[in-house]
Amino acid sequence: MRIALFEPEIAGNVGAVLRLCACMGAAVDLIEPMGFAWDDRRVRRTAMDYIDHVSVTRHAGFDAFLETVGTARLVLFTTKTDTSAYGFAYRPDDILLFGKESAGVTPAVSKACHAHVRLPMRPEVRSMNLATSAALALGEALRQTGGLPG
Incomplete structure (x- = not known):
């Protein structure tokens, strides 16, 4: 399983996702441009030494990323759907x-995705933090597929 971040803007969020994926055994795809320099010390500070335990691939843009997808499904996490991330069957x-x-993502990126799911939340709030969303999503997807580590 992989987590892909489309044009992430906050180094600390990326660092937290890298640490999450190191712990859970998932690879990370970073789709550029990013809103910070890759060598930004905030990424390493948040990811700590876990950054050495995760597979990270940087892509020059969405088209370059799509070339690596193969037969895998792209599951977009978005607030613009009613499909619950907890009712979706992951692979x-x-x-x-x-x-x-x-x-979020551009309409073209949204259209390229195979599925759109939403993390349920109270209607009076707009969205969750990126790293928190990734943790909830990855945990559920790995739980369903039997991929949770030890």
Whole structure:
């Protein structure tokens, strides 16, 4: 299973996702441009030494990323659907895609996805933190597919 971050803007969020994926055994795809320099010390500070235990692939853009997807499904986490992330049937090779913190994904990226799911939340709030969303999503997907580590 992989987590893909579309044009992430906040180094600390990326670091937290890297640490999450190191702990859970998932690979990370970073789709550029990013809103910070990759060598930003905030990424390493948040990810700590876990960054050495996760497979990270950077892609020059969404089209370059799509070339690596193969037969895997792109599952977009978005607030623009009614399909619950907890009622969706995940597959072990799914790629869980998250949009940029300020704006999500473009309509073209949304259209390229095989499924759109939403993390349920109270209606009076707009969205969750990117790293928190990734943790909830990855935990459920791995639980369903039997991929939770030890």
